[in-house]
Amino acid sequence: DQDPDKVLEIFVRVNSGGTPLSYSDLLLSMATNQWTELDAREEVRSLVTDLNTNGGRQFSFSKDLVLKTALTIAGVDVRFKVANFTQSNMARVEAAWTDIEAALLRAATLLQQFGYNERNLTADSVIIPIAYYLHRRGANDSYLASAGDAADRLALQGWVTRSLVKRGVWGSGLDTTLSRIRDAISQSPCTSFPVAEVEAAMAAVGKPLTFDVSEIDELLNLKYAGQRTFSVLSILYPGLNLSKKFHEDHIFPRSRFTRKRLLAVGVPADQVDQYLDSYNLLPNLQLMAGTANIEKQDSLPADWIASGFPTDEKRKTYLDENDISGLPLEMTEFLIFFEARKNRIRDRLVRALGASVVVDSNAEESP
Numbered sequence: 468d469q470d471p472d473k474v475l476e477i478f479v480r481v482n483s484g485g486t487p488l489s490y491s492d493l494l495l496s497m498a499t500n501q502w503t504e505l506d507a508r509e510e511v512r513s514l515v516t517d518l519n520t521n522g523g524r525q526f527s528f529s530k531d532l533v534l535k536t537a538l539t540i541a542g543v544d545v546r547f548k549v550a551n552f553t554q555s556n557m558a559r560v561e562a563a564w565t566d567i568e569a570a571l572l573r574a575a576t577l578l579q580q581f582g583y584n585e586r587n588l589t590a591d592s593v594i595i596p597i598a599y600y601l602h603r604r605g606a607n608d609s610y611l612a613s614a615g616d617a618a619d620r621l622a623l624q625g626w627v628t629r630s631l632v633k634r635g636v637w638g639s640g641l642d643t644t645l646s647r648i649r650d651a652i653s654q655s656p657c658t659s660f661p662v663a664e665v666e667a668a669m670a671a672v673g674k675p676l677t678f679d680v681s682e683i684d685e686l687l688n689l690k691y692a693g694q695r696t697f698s699v700l701s702i703l704y705p706g707l708n709l710s711k712k713f714h715e716d717h718i719f720p721r722s723r724f725t726r727k728r729l730l731a732v733g734v735p736a737d738q739v740d741q742y743l744d745s746y747n748l749l750p751n752l753q754l755m756a757g758t759a760n761i762e763k764q765d766s767l768p769a770d771w772i773a774s775g776f777p778t779d780e781k782r783k784t785y786l787d788e789n790d791i792s793g794l795p796l797e798m799t800e801f802l803i804f805f806e807a808r809k810n811r812i813r814d815r816l817v818r819a820l821g822a823s824v825v826v827d828s829n830a831e832e833s834p
Contacts, residue, residue, distance in 0.1 A: 501554050517572060651665045
């Protein structure tokens with residue numbers, strides 16, 4: 468009469484000396500035994516490979532994630548429990564497998580179009596609601612590129628990005644979060660991604676996508692190549708076509724930030740440490756197309772922009788779009804530029820997060 472889930476846990480521990488077996492391996496074995504037409508283990512293995520490497524994608528999705536998505540789309544309990552891997556539930560998963568596979572592949576392609584890969588996608592589970600929405604909507608491959616669906620893709624991208632920037636959304640309580648999101652999507656008409664309904668469902672289980680002032684200020688201190696840095700930059704500059712290869716770029720090139728080089732160009736000795744502490748932070752970062760980044764390399768930004776944008780109009784557009792107006796010509800004015808851009812980025816983040824911003828009522832007013 469032992470709990471079958473505990474029996475499986477004991478089996479995993481006892482077997483740990485040989486080939487590592489996860490709990491999901493054993494559940495997948497149960498699914499394999501219960502499917503009648505397809506080989507569940509081979510189907511999952513093949514789909515994992517397709518998701519991670521085909522079509523130019525670079526992800527590290529796991530078989531656990533594929534199984535969790537399958538349960539979600541099949542409309543059964545998403546928890547990895549023996550009781551959920553019944554013959555009737557597995558029959559539902561097998562019957563829906565073609566749709567599950569197609570929805571996951573389209574969702575992975577969307578994440579790729581949003582600029583994500585295994586390095587900057589900080590929570591793989593975000594793909595599950597995307598796949599479920601695409602399934603419920605009955606979206607086909609045309610959804611991925613059609614002009615008529617561009618606004619919906621943008622809304623979906625905004626939700627994905629904010630959920631990755633907000634701490635703790637895809638951690639503890641994942642099964643409950645996924646179930647509530649599934650309910651919100653299934654109860655909507657699915658003519659467009661139901662952002663408000665999904666966010667309300669998330670807030671109800673303690674996962675609100677709201678940001679207070681201290682959280683916004685924390686984002687300003689994100690570092691180059693940090694886990695959330697790409698997501699924040701993509702929020703700041705939503706007009707970029709991130710399906711093309713964009714790099715996180717230092718506006719003032721990092722090669723210039725050595726103690727020796729800074730002193731050589733006249734930076735006061737008492738400011739050098741502040742320069743070295745600042746250059747790798749968000750206010751000195753932008754997203755730049757890979758080819759342009761290679762061309763820019765060690766150039767000071769004002770010099771590179773003068774050569775790269777020959778007309779005043781093009782130069783002004785680039786400066787405004789990237790919040791880098793007032794670029795100084797000399798390294799000695801970097802800190803002034805850094806603080807000014809930090810303030811502009813803070814304002815842009817507040818605007819981008821819109822009504823989601825929560826003012827800290829306990830904060831003391833400035834005198």
